[in-house]
Amino acid sequence: MSTTPRRARVLLLTSSPLDGADGADVRLASDVLGALPDVDFTWFAQWPHRRGRQPPGADGGHAVRMLSWDGVPHVPERVQSAMAGAVLARRCDLVHAFLTIGRTFPALSWLRPLLFGARPVVHTVPGVMDARLLRRSRPLGTTVALSESMARRLRAADFGDVRVIPPMIPLEQWPCRPRPRGLPVVLYAGHHDPQGGAETAIDAAAEAARAGARFRLVLAMRGRPGQDLHALEQALRERAVAAGLRDVEVLGYVEDMPELLASAHVLLFPPPVIGGKPDIPLTVLQALATGRPVILSDLPQFADFGNAVLRAPAGDARRTGQQLLWLLGQPRSWDVLAERGRAAVEEHFGPERFAARYAALYRELLS
Template identity: 75%
Template structure:
């Protein structure tokens, strides 16, 4: 990167603290920070309070903002925008990690006032509604996670749109042998409308009717303001009504490594992403660990190619048939497990991720 005497300074602009509650924007920003050791980063951190937060990054300069338990809230986002407006004048480049949601169009039109004339990279974890794209404007060079989203953003006249898939730390997620004994099937996600939990229950019921015998595990993550206990109980009731008796509904899972080691298949059939990452990190973790995945056929998932099985979104019958077939075909299971690991290494590896962002930074800082 230019300037041997001084390393470039980059502001990581996220809607919540980098060492707060993990989301796709925070995960992507943290991966960029860890991947580029030759850059001095500035990032947001919650002020010390009563709620525990993850260990902060060991590098860069934290900027303190008030945040309830480190989770994204409107007040925290406003603070991040105001702090970003101040520090954008003190850095060489601004790297924003912002989902295109309801507030994005207004922010994008205020971009010259808020971020000044510094070059901007905008990594887009997801788009809540394509109508927000039409109302907004690019912040600078835009980075999409998938080819499908890049095409949508170019069609919305976002100009210079690059594709840099997220990364998975391969040494942290080693390839695991197929677990022995009674099979388990995992869904991991949020309590969001059309997020895939209900669809997983319906597909599992179809697989059971087709003769498969397995345990369904639902690892559910709540969002601020949700009554997660009531939502988890509603899922248990839905499973019971569908005739499923061996179902476990969990809350947030601290040790995802152990959970993936205990299951045979990841089932992730949302009918819409609603602003979540185009490339879900749970799917990357499963593929790197050698766990075949069955996904819905959303356009964003096309980048996984033949490394996964895909079924029509909202079609529990077809999804359940694929699940029953996969559990009954050990050779096909092995083939998909190997394909998934190979895809994680070739397409989502950390070296490729670091090289692409380093090249982009050099280009914009030249």
Template identity: 60%
Template sequence: MTAGARRARVLLLTSGPLDRRNGADTELATAVAEAVADVDFTWFARWPRRRGQRPVARGRPVPLPVPDVLPQGLKRLQTAAAGVVLARRVDLVHVVLAIDDAFPLFSRLWPPLLRGTPVLHTVPGVHDPRLPRRSRPLGQTVALSSATARELSAAGFGHVLVVPPVVRLDRWPYMPRPSGPTPRVLVVGHHGPHGGAEEAVRAAGVAARAGARFRLTLALRPRPGHHVRAYGASVLALAEREGLRDVEVLGYVPDMRELVASADVLLFVPRVLGVKSDVPLTVLEALSTGRPVIVGDHPQFAALGDTVLRAPVGDARRTGHLLRQLLDRPHWWQVLSEQGRATVEERFGPERFAARYTGLYRELLDR
């Protein structure tokens, strides 16, 4: 892929340094960089640099000092200002940003500073359905689900394309069901109200009172403004009131592979998806590993079809009974396990993802 007589230069812009790898935007941007060949990528990296493998093997990292104590809004402003400088030196800017509270102002102030550099904007998620109507499109917009694409189109973003996220199948191989005496139910979500933890604990209480026996593990990412230790204690207190005894709260887990492989079932039941990816990677990674998943029935999950079990959002009783039935029926567990892996291979594999973004890059660079 070229711009004139040289390889095209593309700036990958996320909400912060790409090598922090703790959000849907950085995970998705890294996947794009791994998938699209024949492009010279530029991205921001933390400074001072930390030990470890670079998130993108090809291209050029640009150090960006972002102190951890800096408020999130100022971090975004710093990244945007530095992005303006780099955007004038590349052929295409690929912005991977959720539409959060800071996006409406960013969408109005930032594009005029680019002096005509084309922009591709991938939207991992939308924090609040009112925000797109207060925002402007940065360029060609891409959503991860048809539900969000329709929402953005209705808000004035034009024709929004859909490119589902990708799972590295080699990193998430199919694994047999754990053979331990007590099944493990893994919960993923966020600290704070409506992040999925309280909903999952109440559902687990329903399943336990109906006779299911399991260990409950919660892997919860922190959110700004929430006291992690205090919230973890409140989740454990709720579990005790629900009659659950074998419960652990892990907090953020940098590498989920071993934890997912040790689980029998994944629960993802937040009331509000927020800025989390439309189709969270943890859900797809669990399906790829062969772990059945129970989700709240958000419209963004329509692409998963019958691969996952759905319960009405916030319905602990229905979720709990689905969990009990799944743990008690090994044949049903096996059918869902195999079906989940097959769906990820068909709809969320790397070849399809790479083809879609390679075509988008070529189209925008040829204009």
């Protein structure tokens, strides 16, 4: 008779398929799927399959098809996720939800007993769209925040048991690259969101250029459902021209982010507020792993990076531009920040640390 223990059955609950659009919730769920090979995962996959991308670790799990033409979490995908999740939860030992706290989350949180029964639930919170939603929400179970700052906000909103597990970066996919030659490239990567940081990045770059810095500004912009991307990109170009910048390129979604970051000298990420974006933006981790200095807004969520990054007051384009001007003129400081950034990612955001923390949490809740 076999004495091999049965593997824990865990449902990865996301509002869109793991092989669909590459959002923060999908990326975090995919990372958990790949990090814990000893767990029997059930996860959502896109049907019809169009993107040709499989999440890491998919061979060891059970894919449940979700009807989705583009893999984006529209209303039909969210409804399918809730309905299928309620059924699949009965067949699993634990539910692990990866859900941003947005407009529909309060209703979902109050339906938690009906949807998931008595099974333990882990809820990893990629972000909070509006802090006012926390007052109308209940915890799904044990809550996981990406940063200490978010954990404090959730505890203050009576979310009870809140743990902190930072996201991971697969270091082998993001090797440290040497500084590129030629005219420096300053990169901003983000969404077309109000106060998302792109406008502040343009104004900061213009401040540095007026002070004598020479560089090329690249804006890598990702859209959201319903946005007129052509109009939004054109508005950014016009803003750059009006600010006096001439060497500016506005890109849409970039498939090969490793090469784009390798071509850059500096990543600018100066949003006045985080909004619904992850507390620890994955693009920032990718840039640090690549050995690219990062200039961030001085928001509480970014305090965990310590002296591995430069920070300027949130929304202060003048101070951000001064930081950029100084960094482009200081090769030795560039080298120091590049080394610190890579070391910070290896120490705090590596896959082994990520896997160990989630494995321990699963064992605790299933024991």
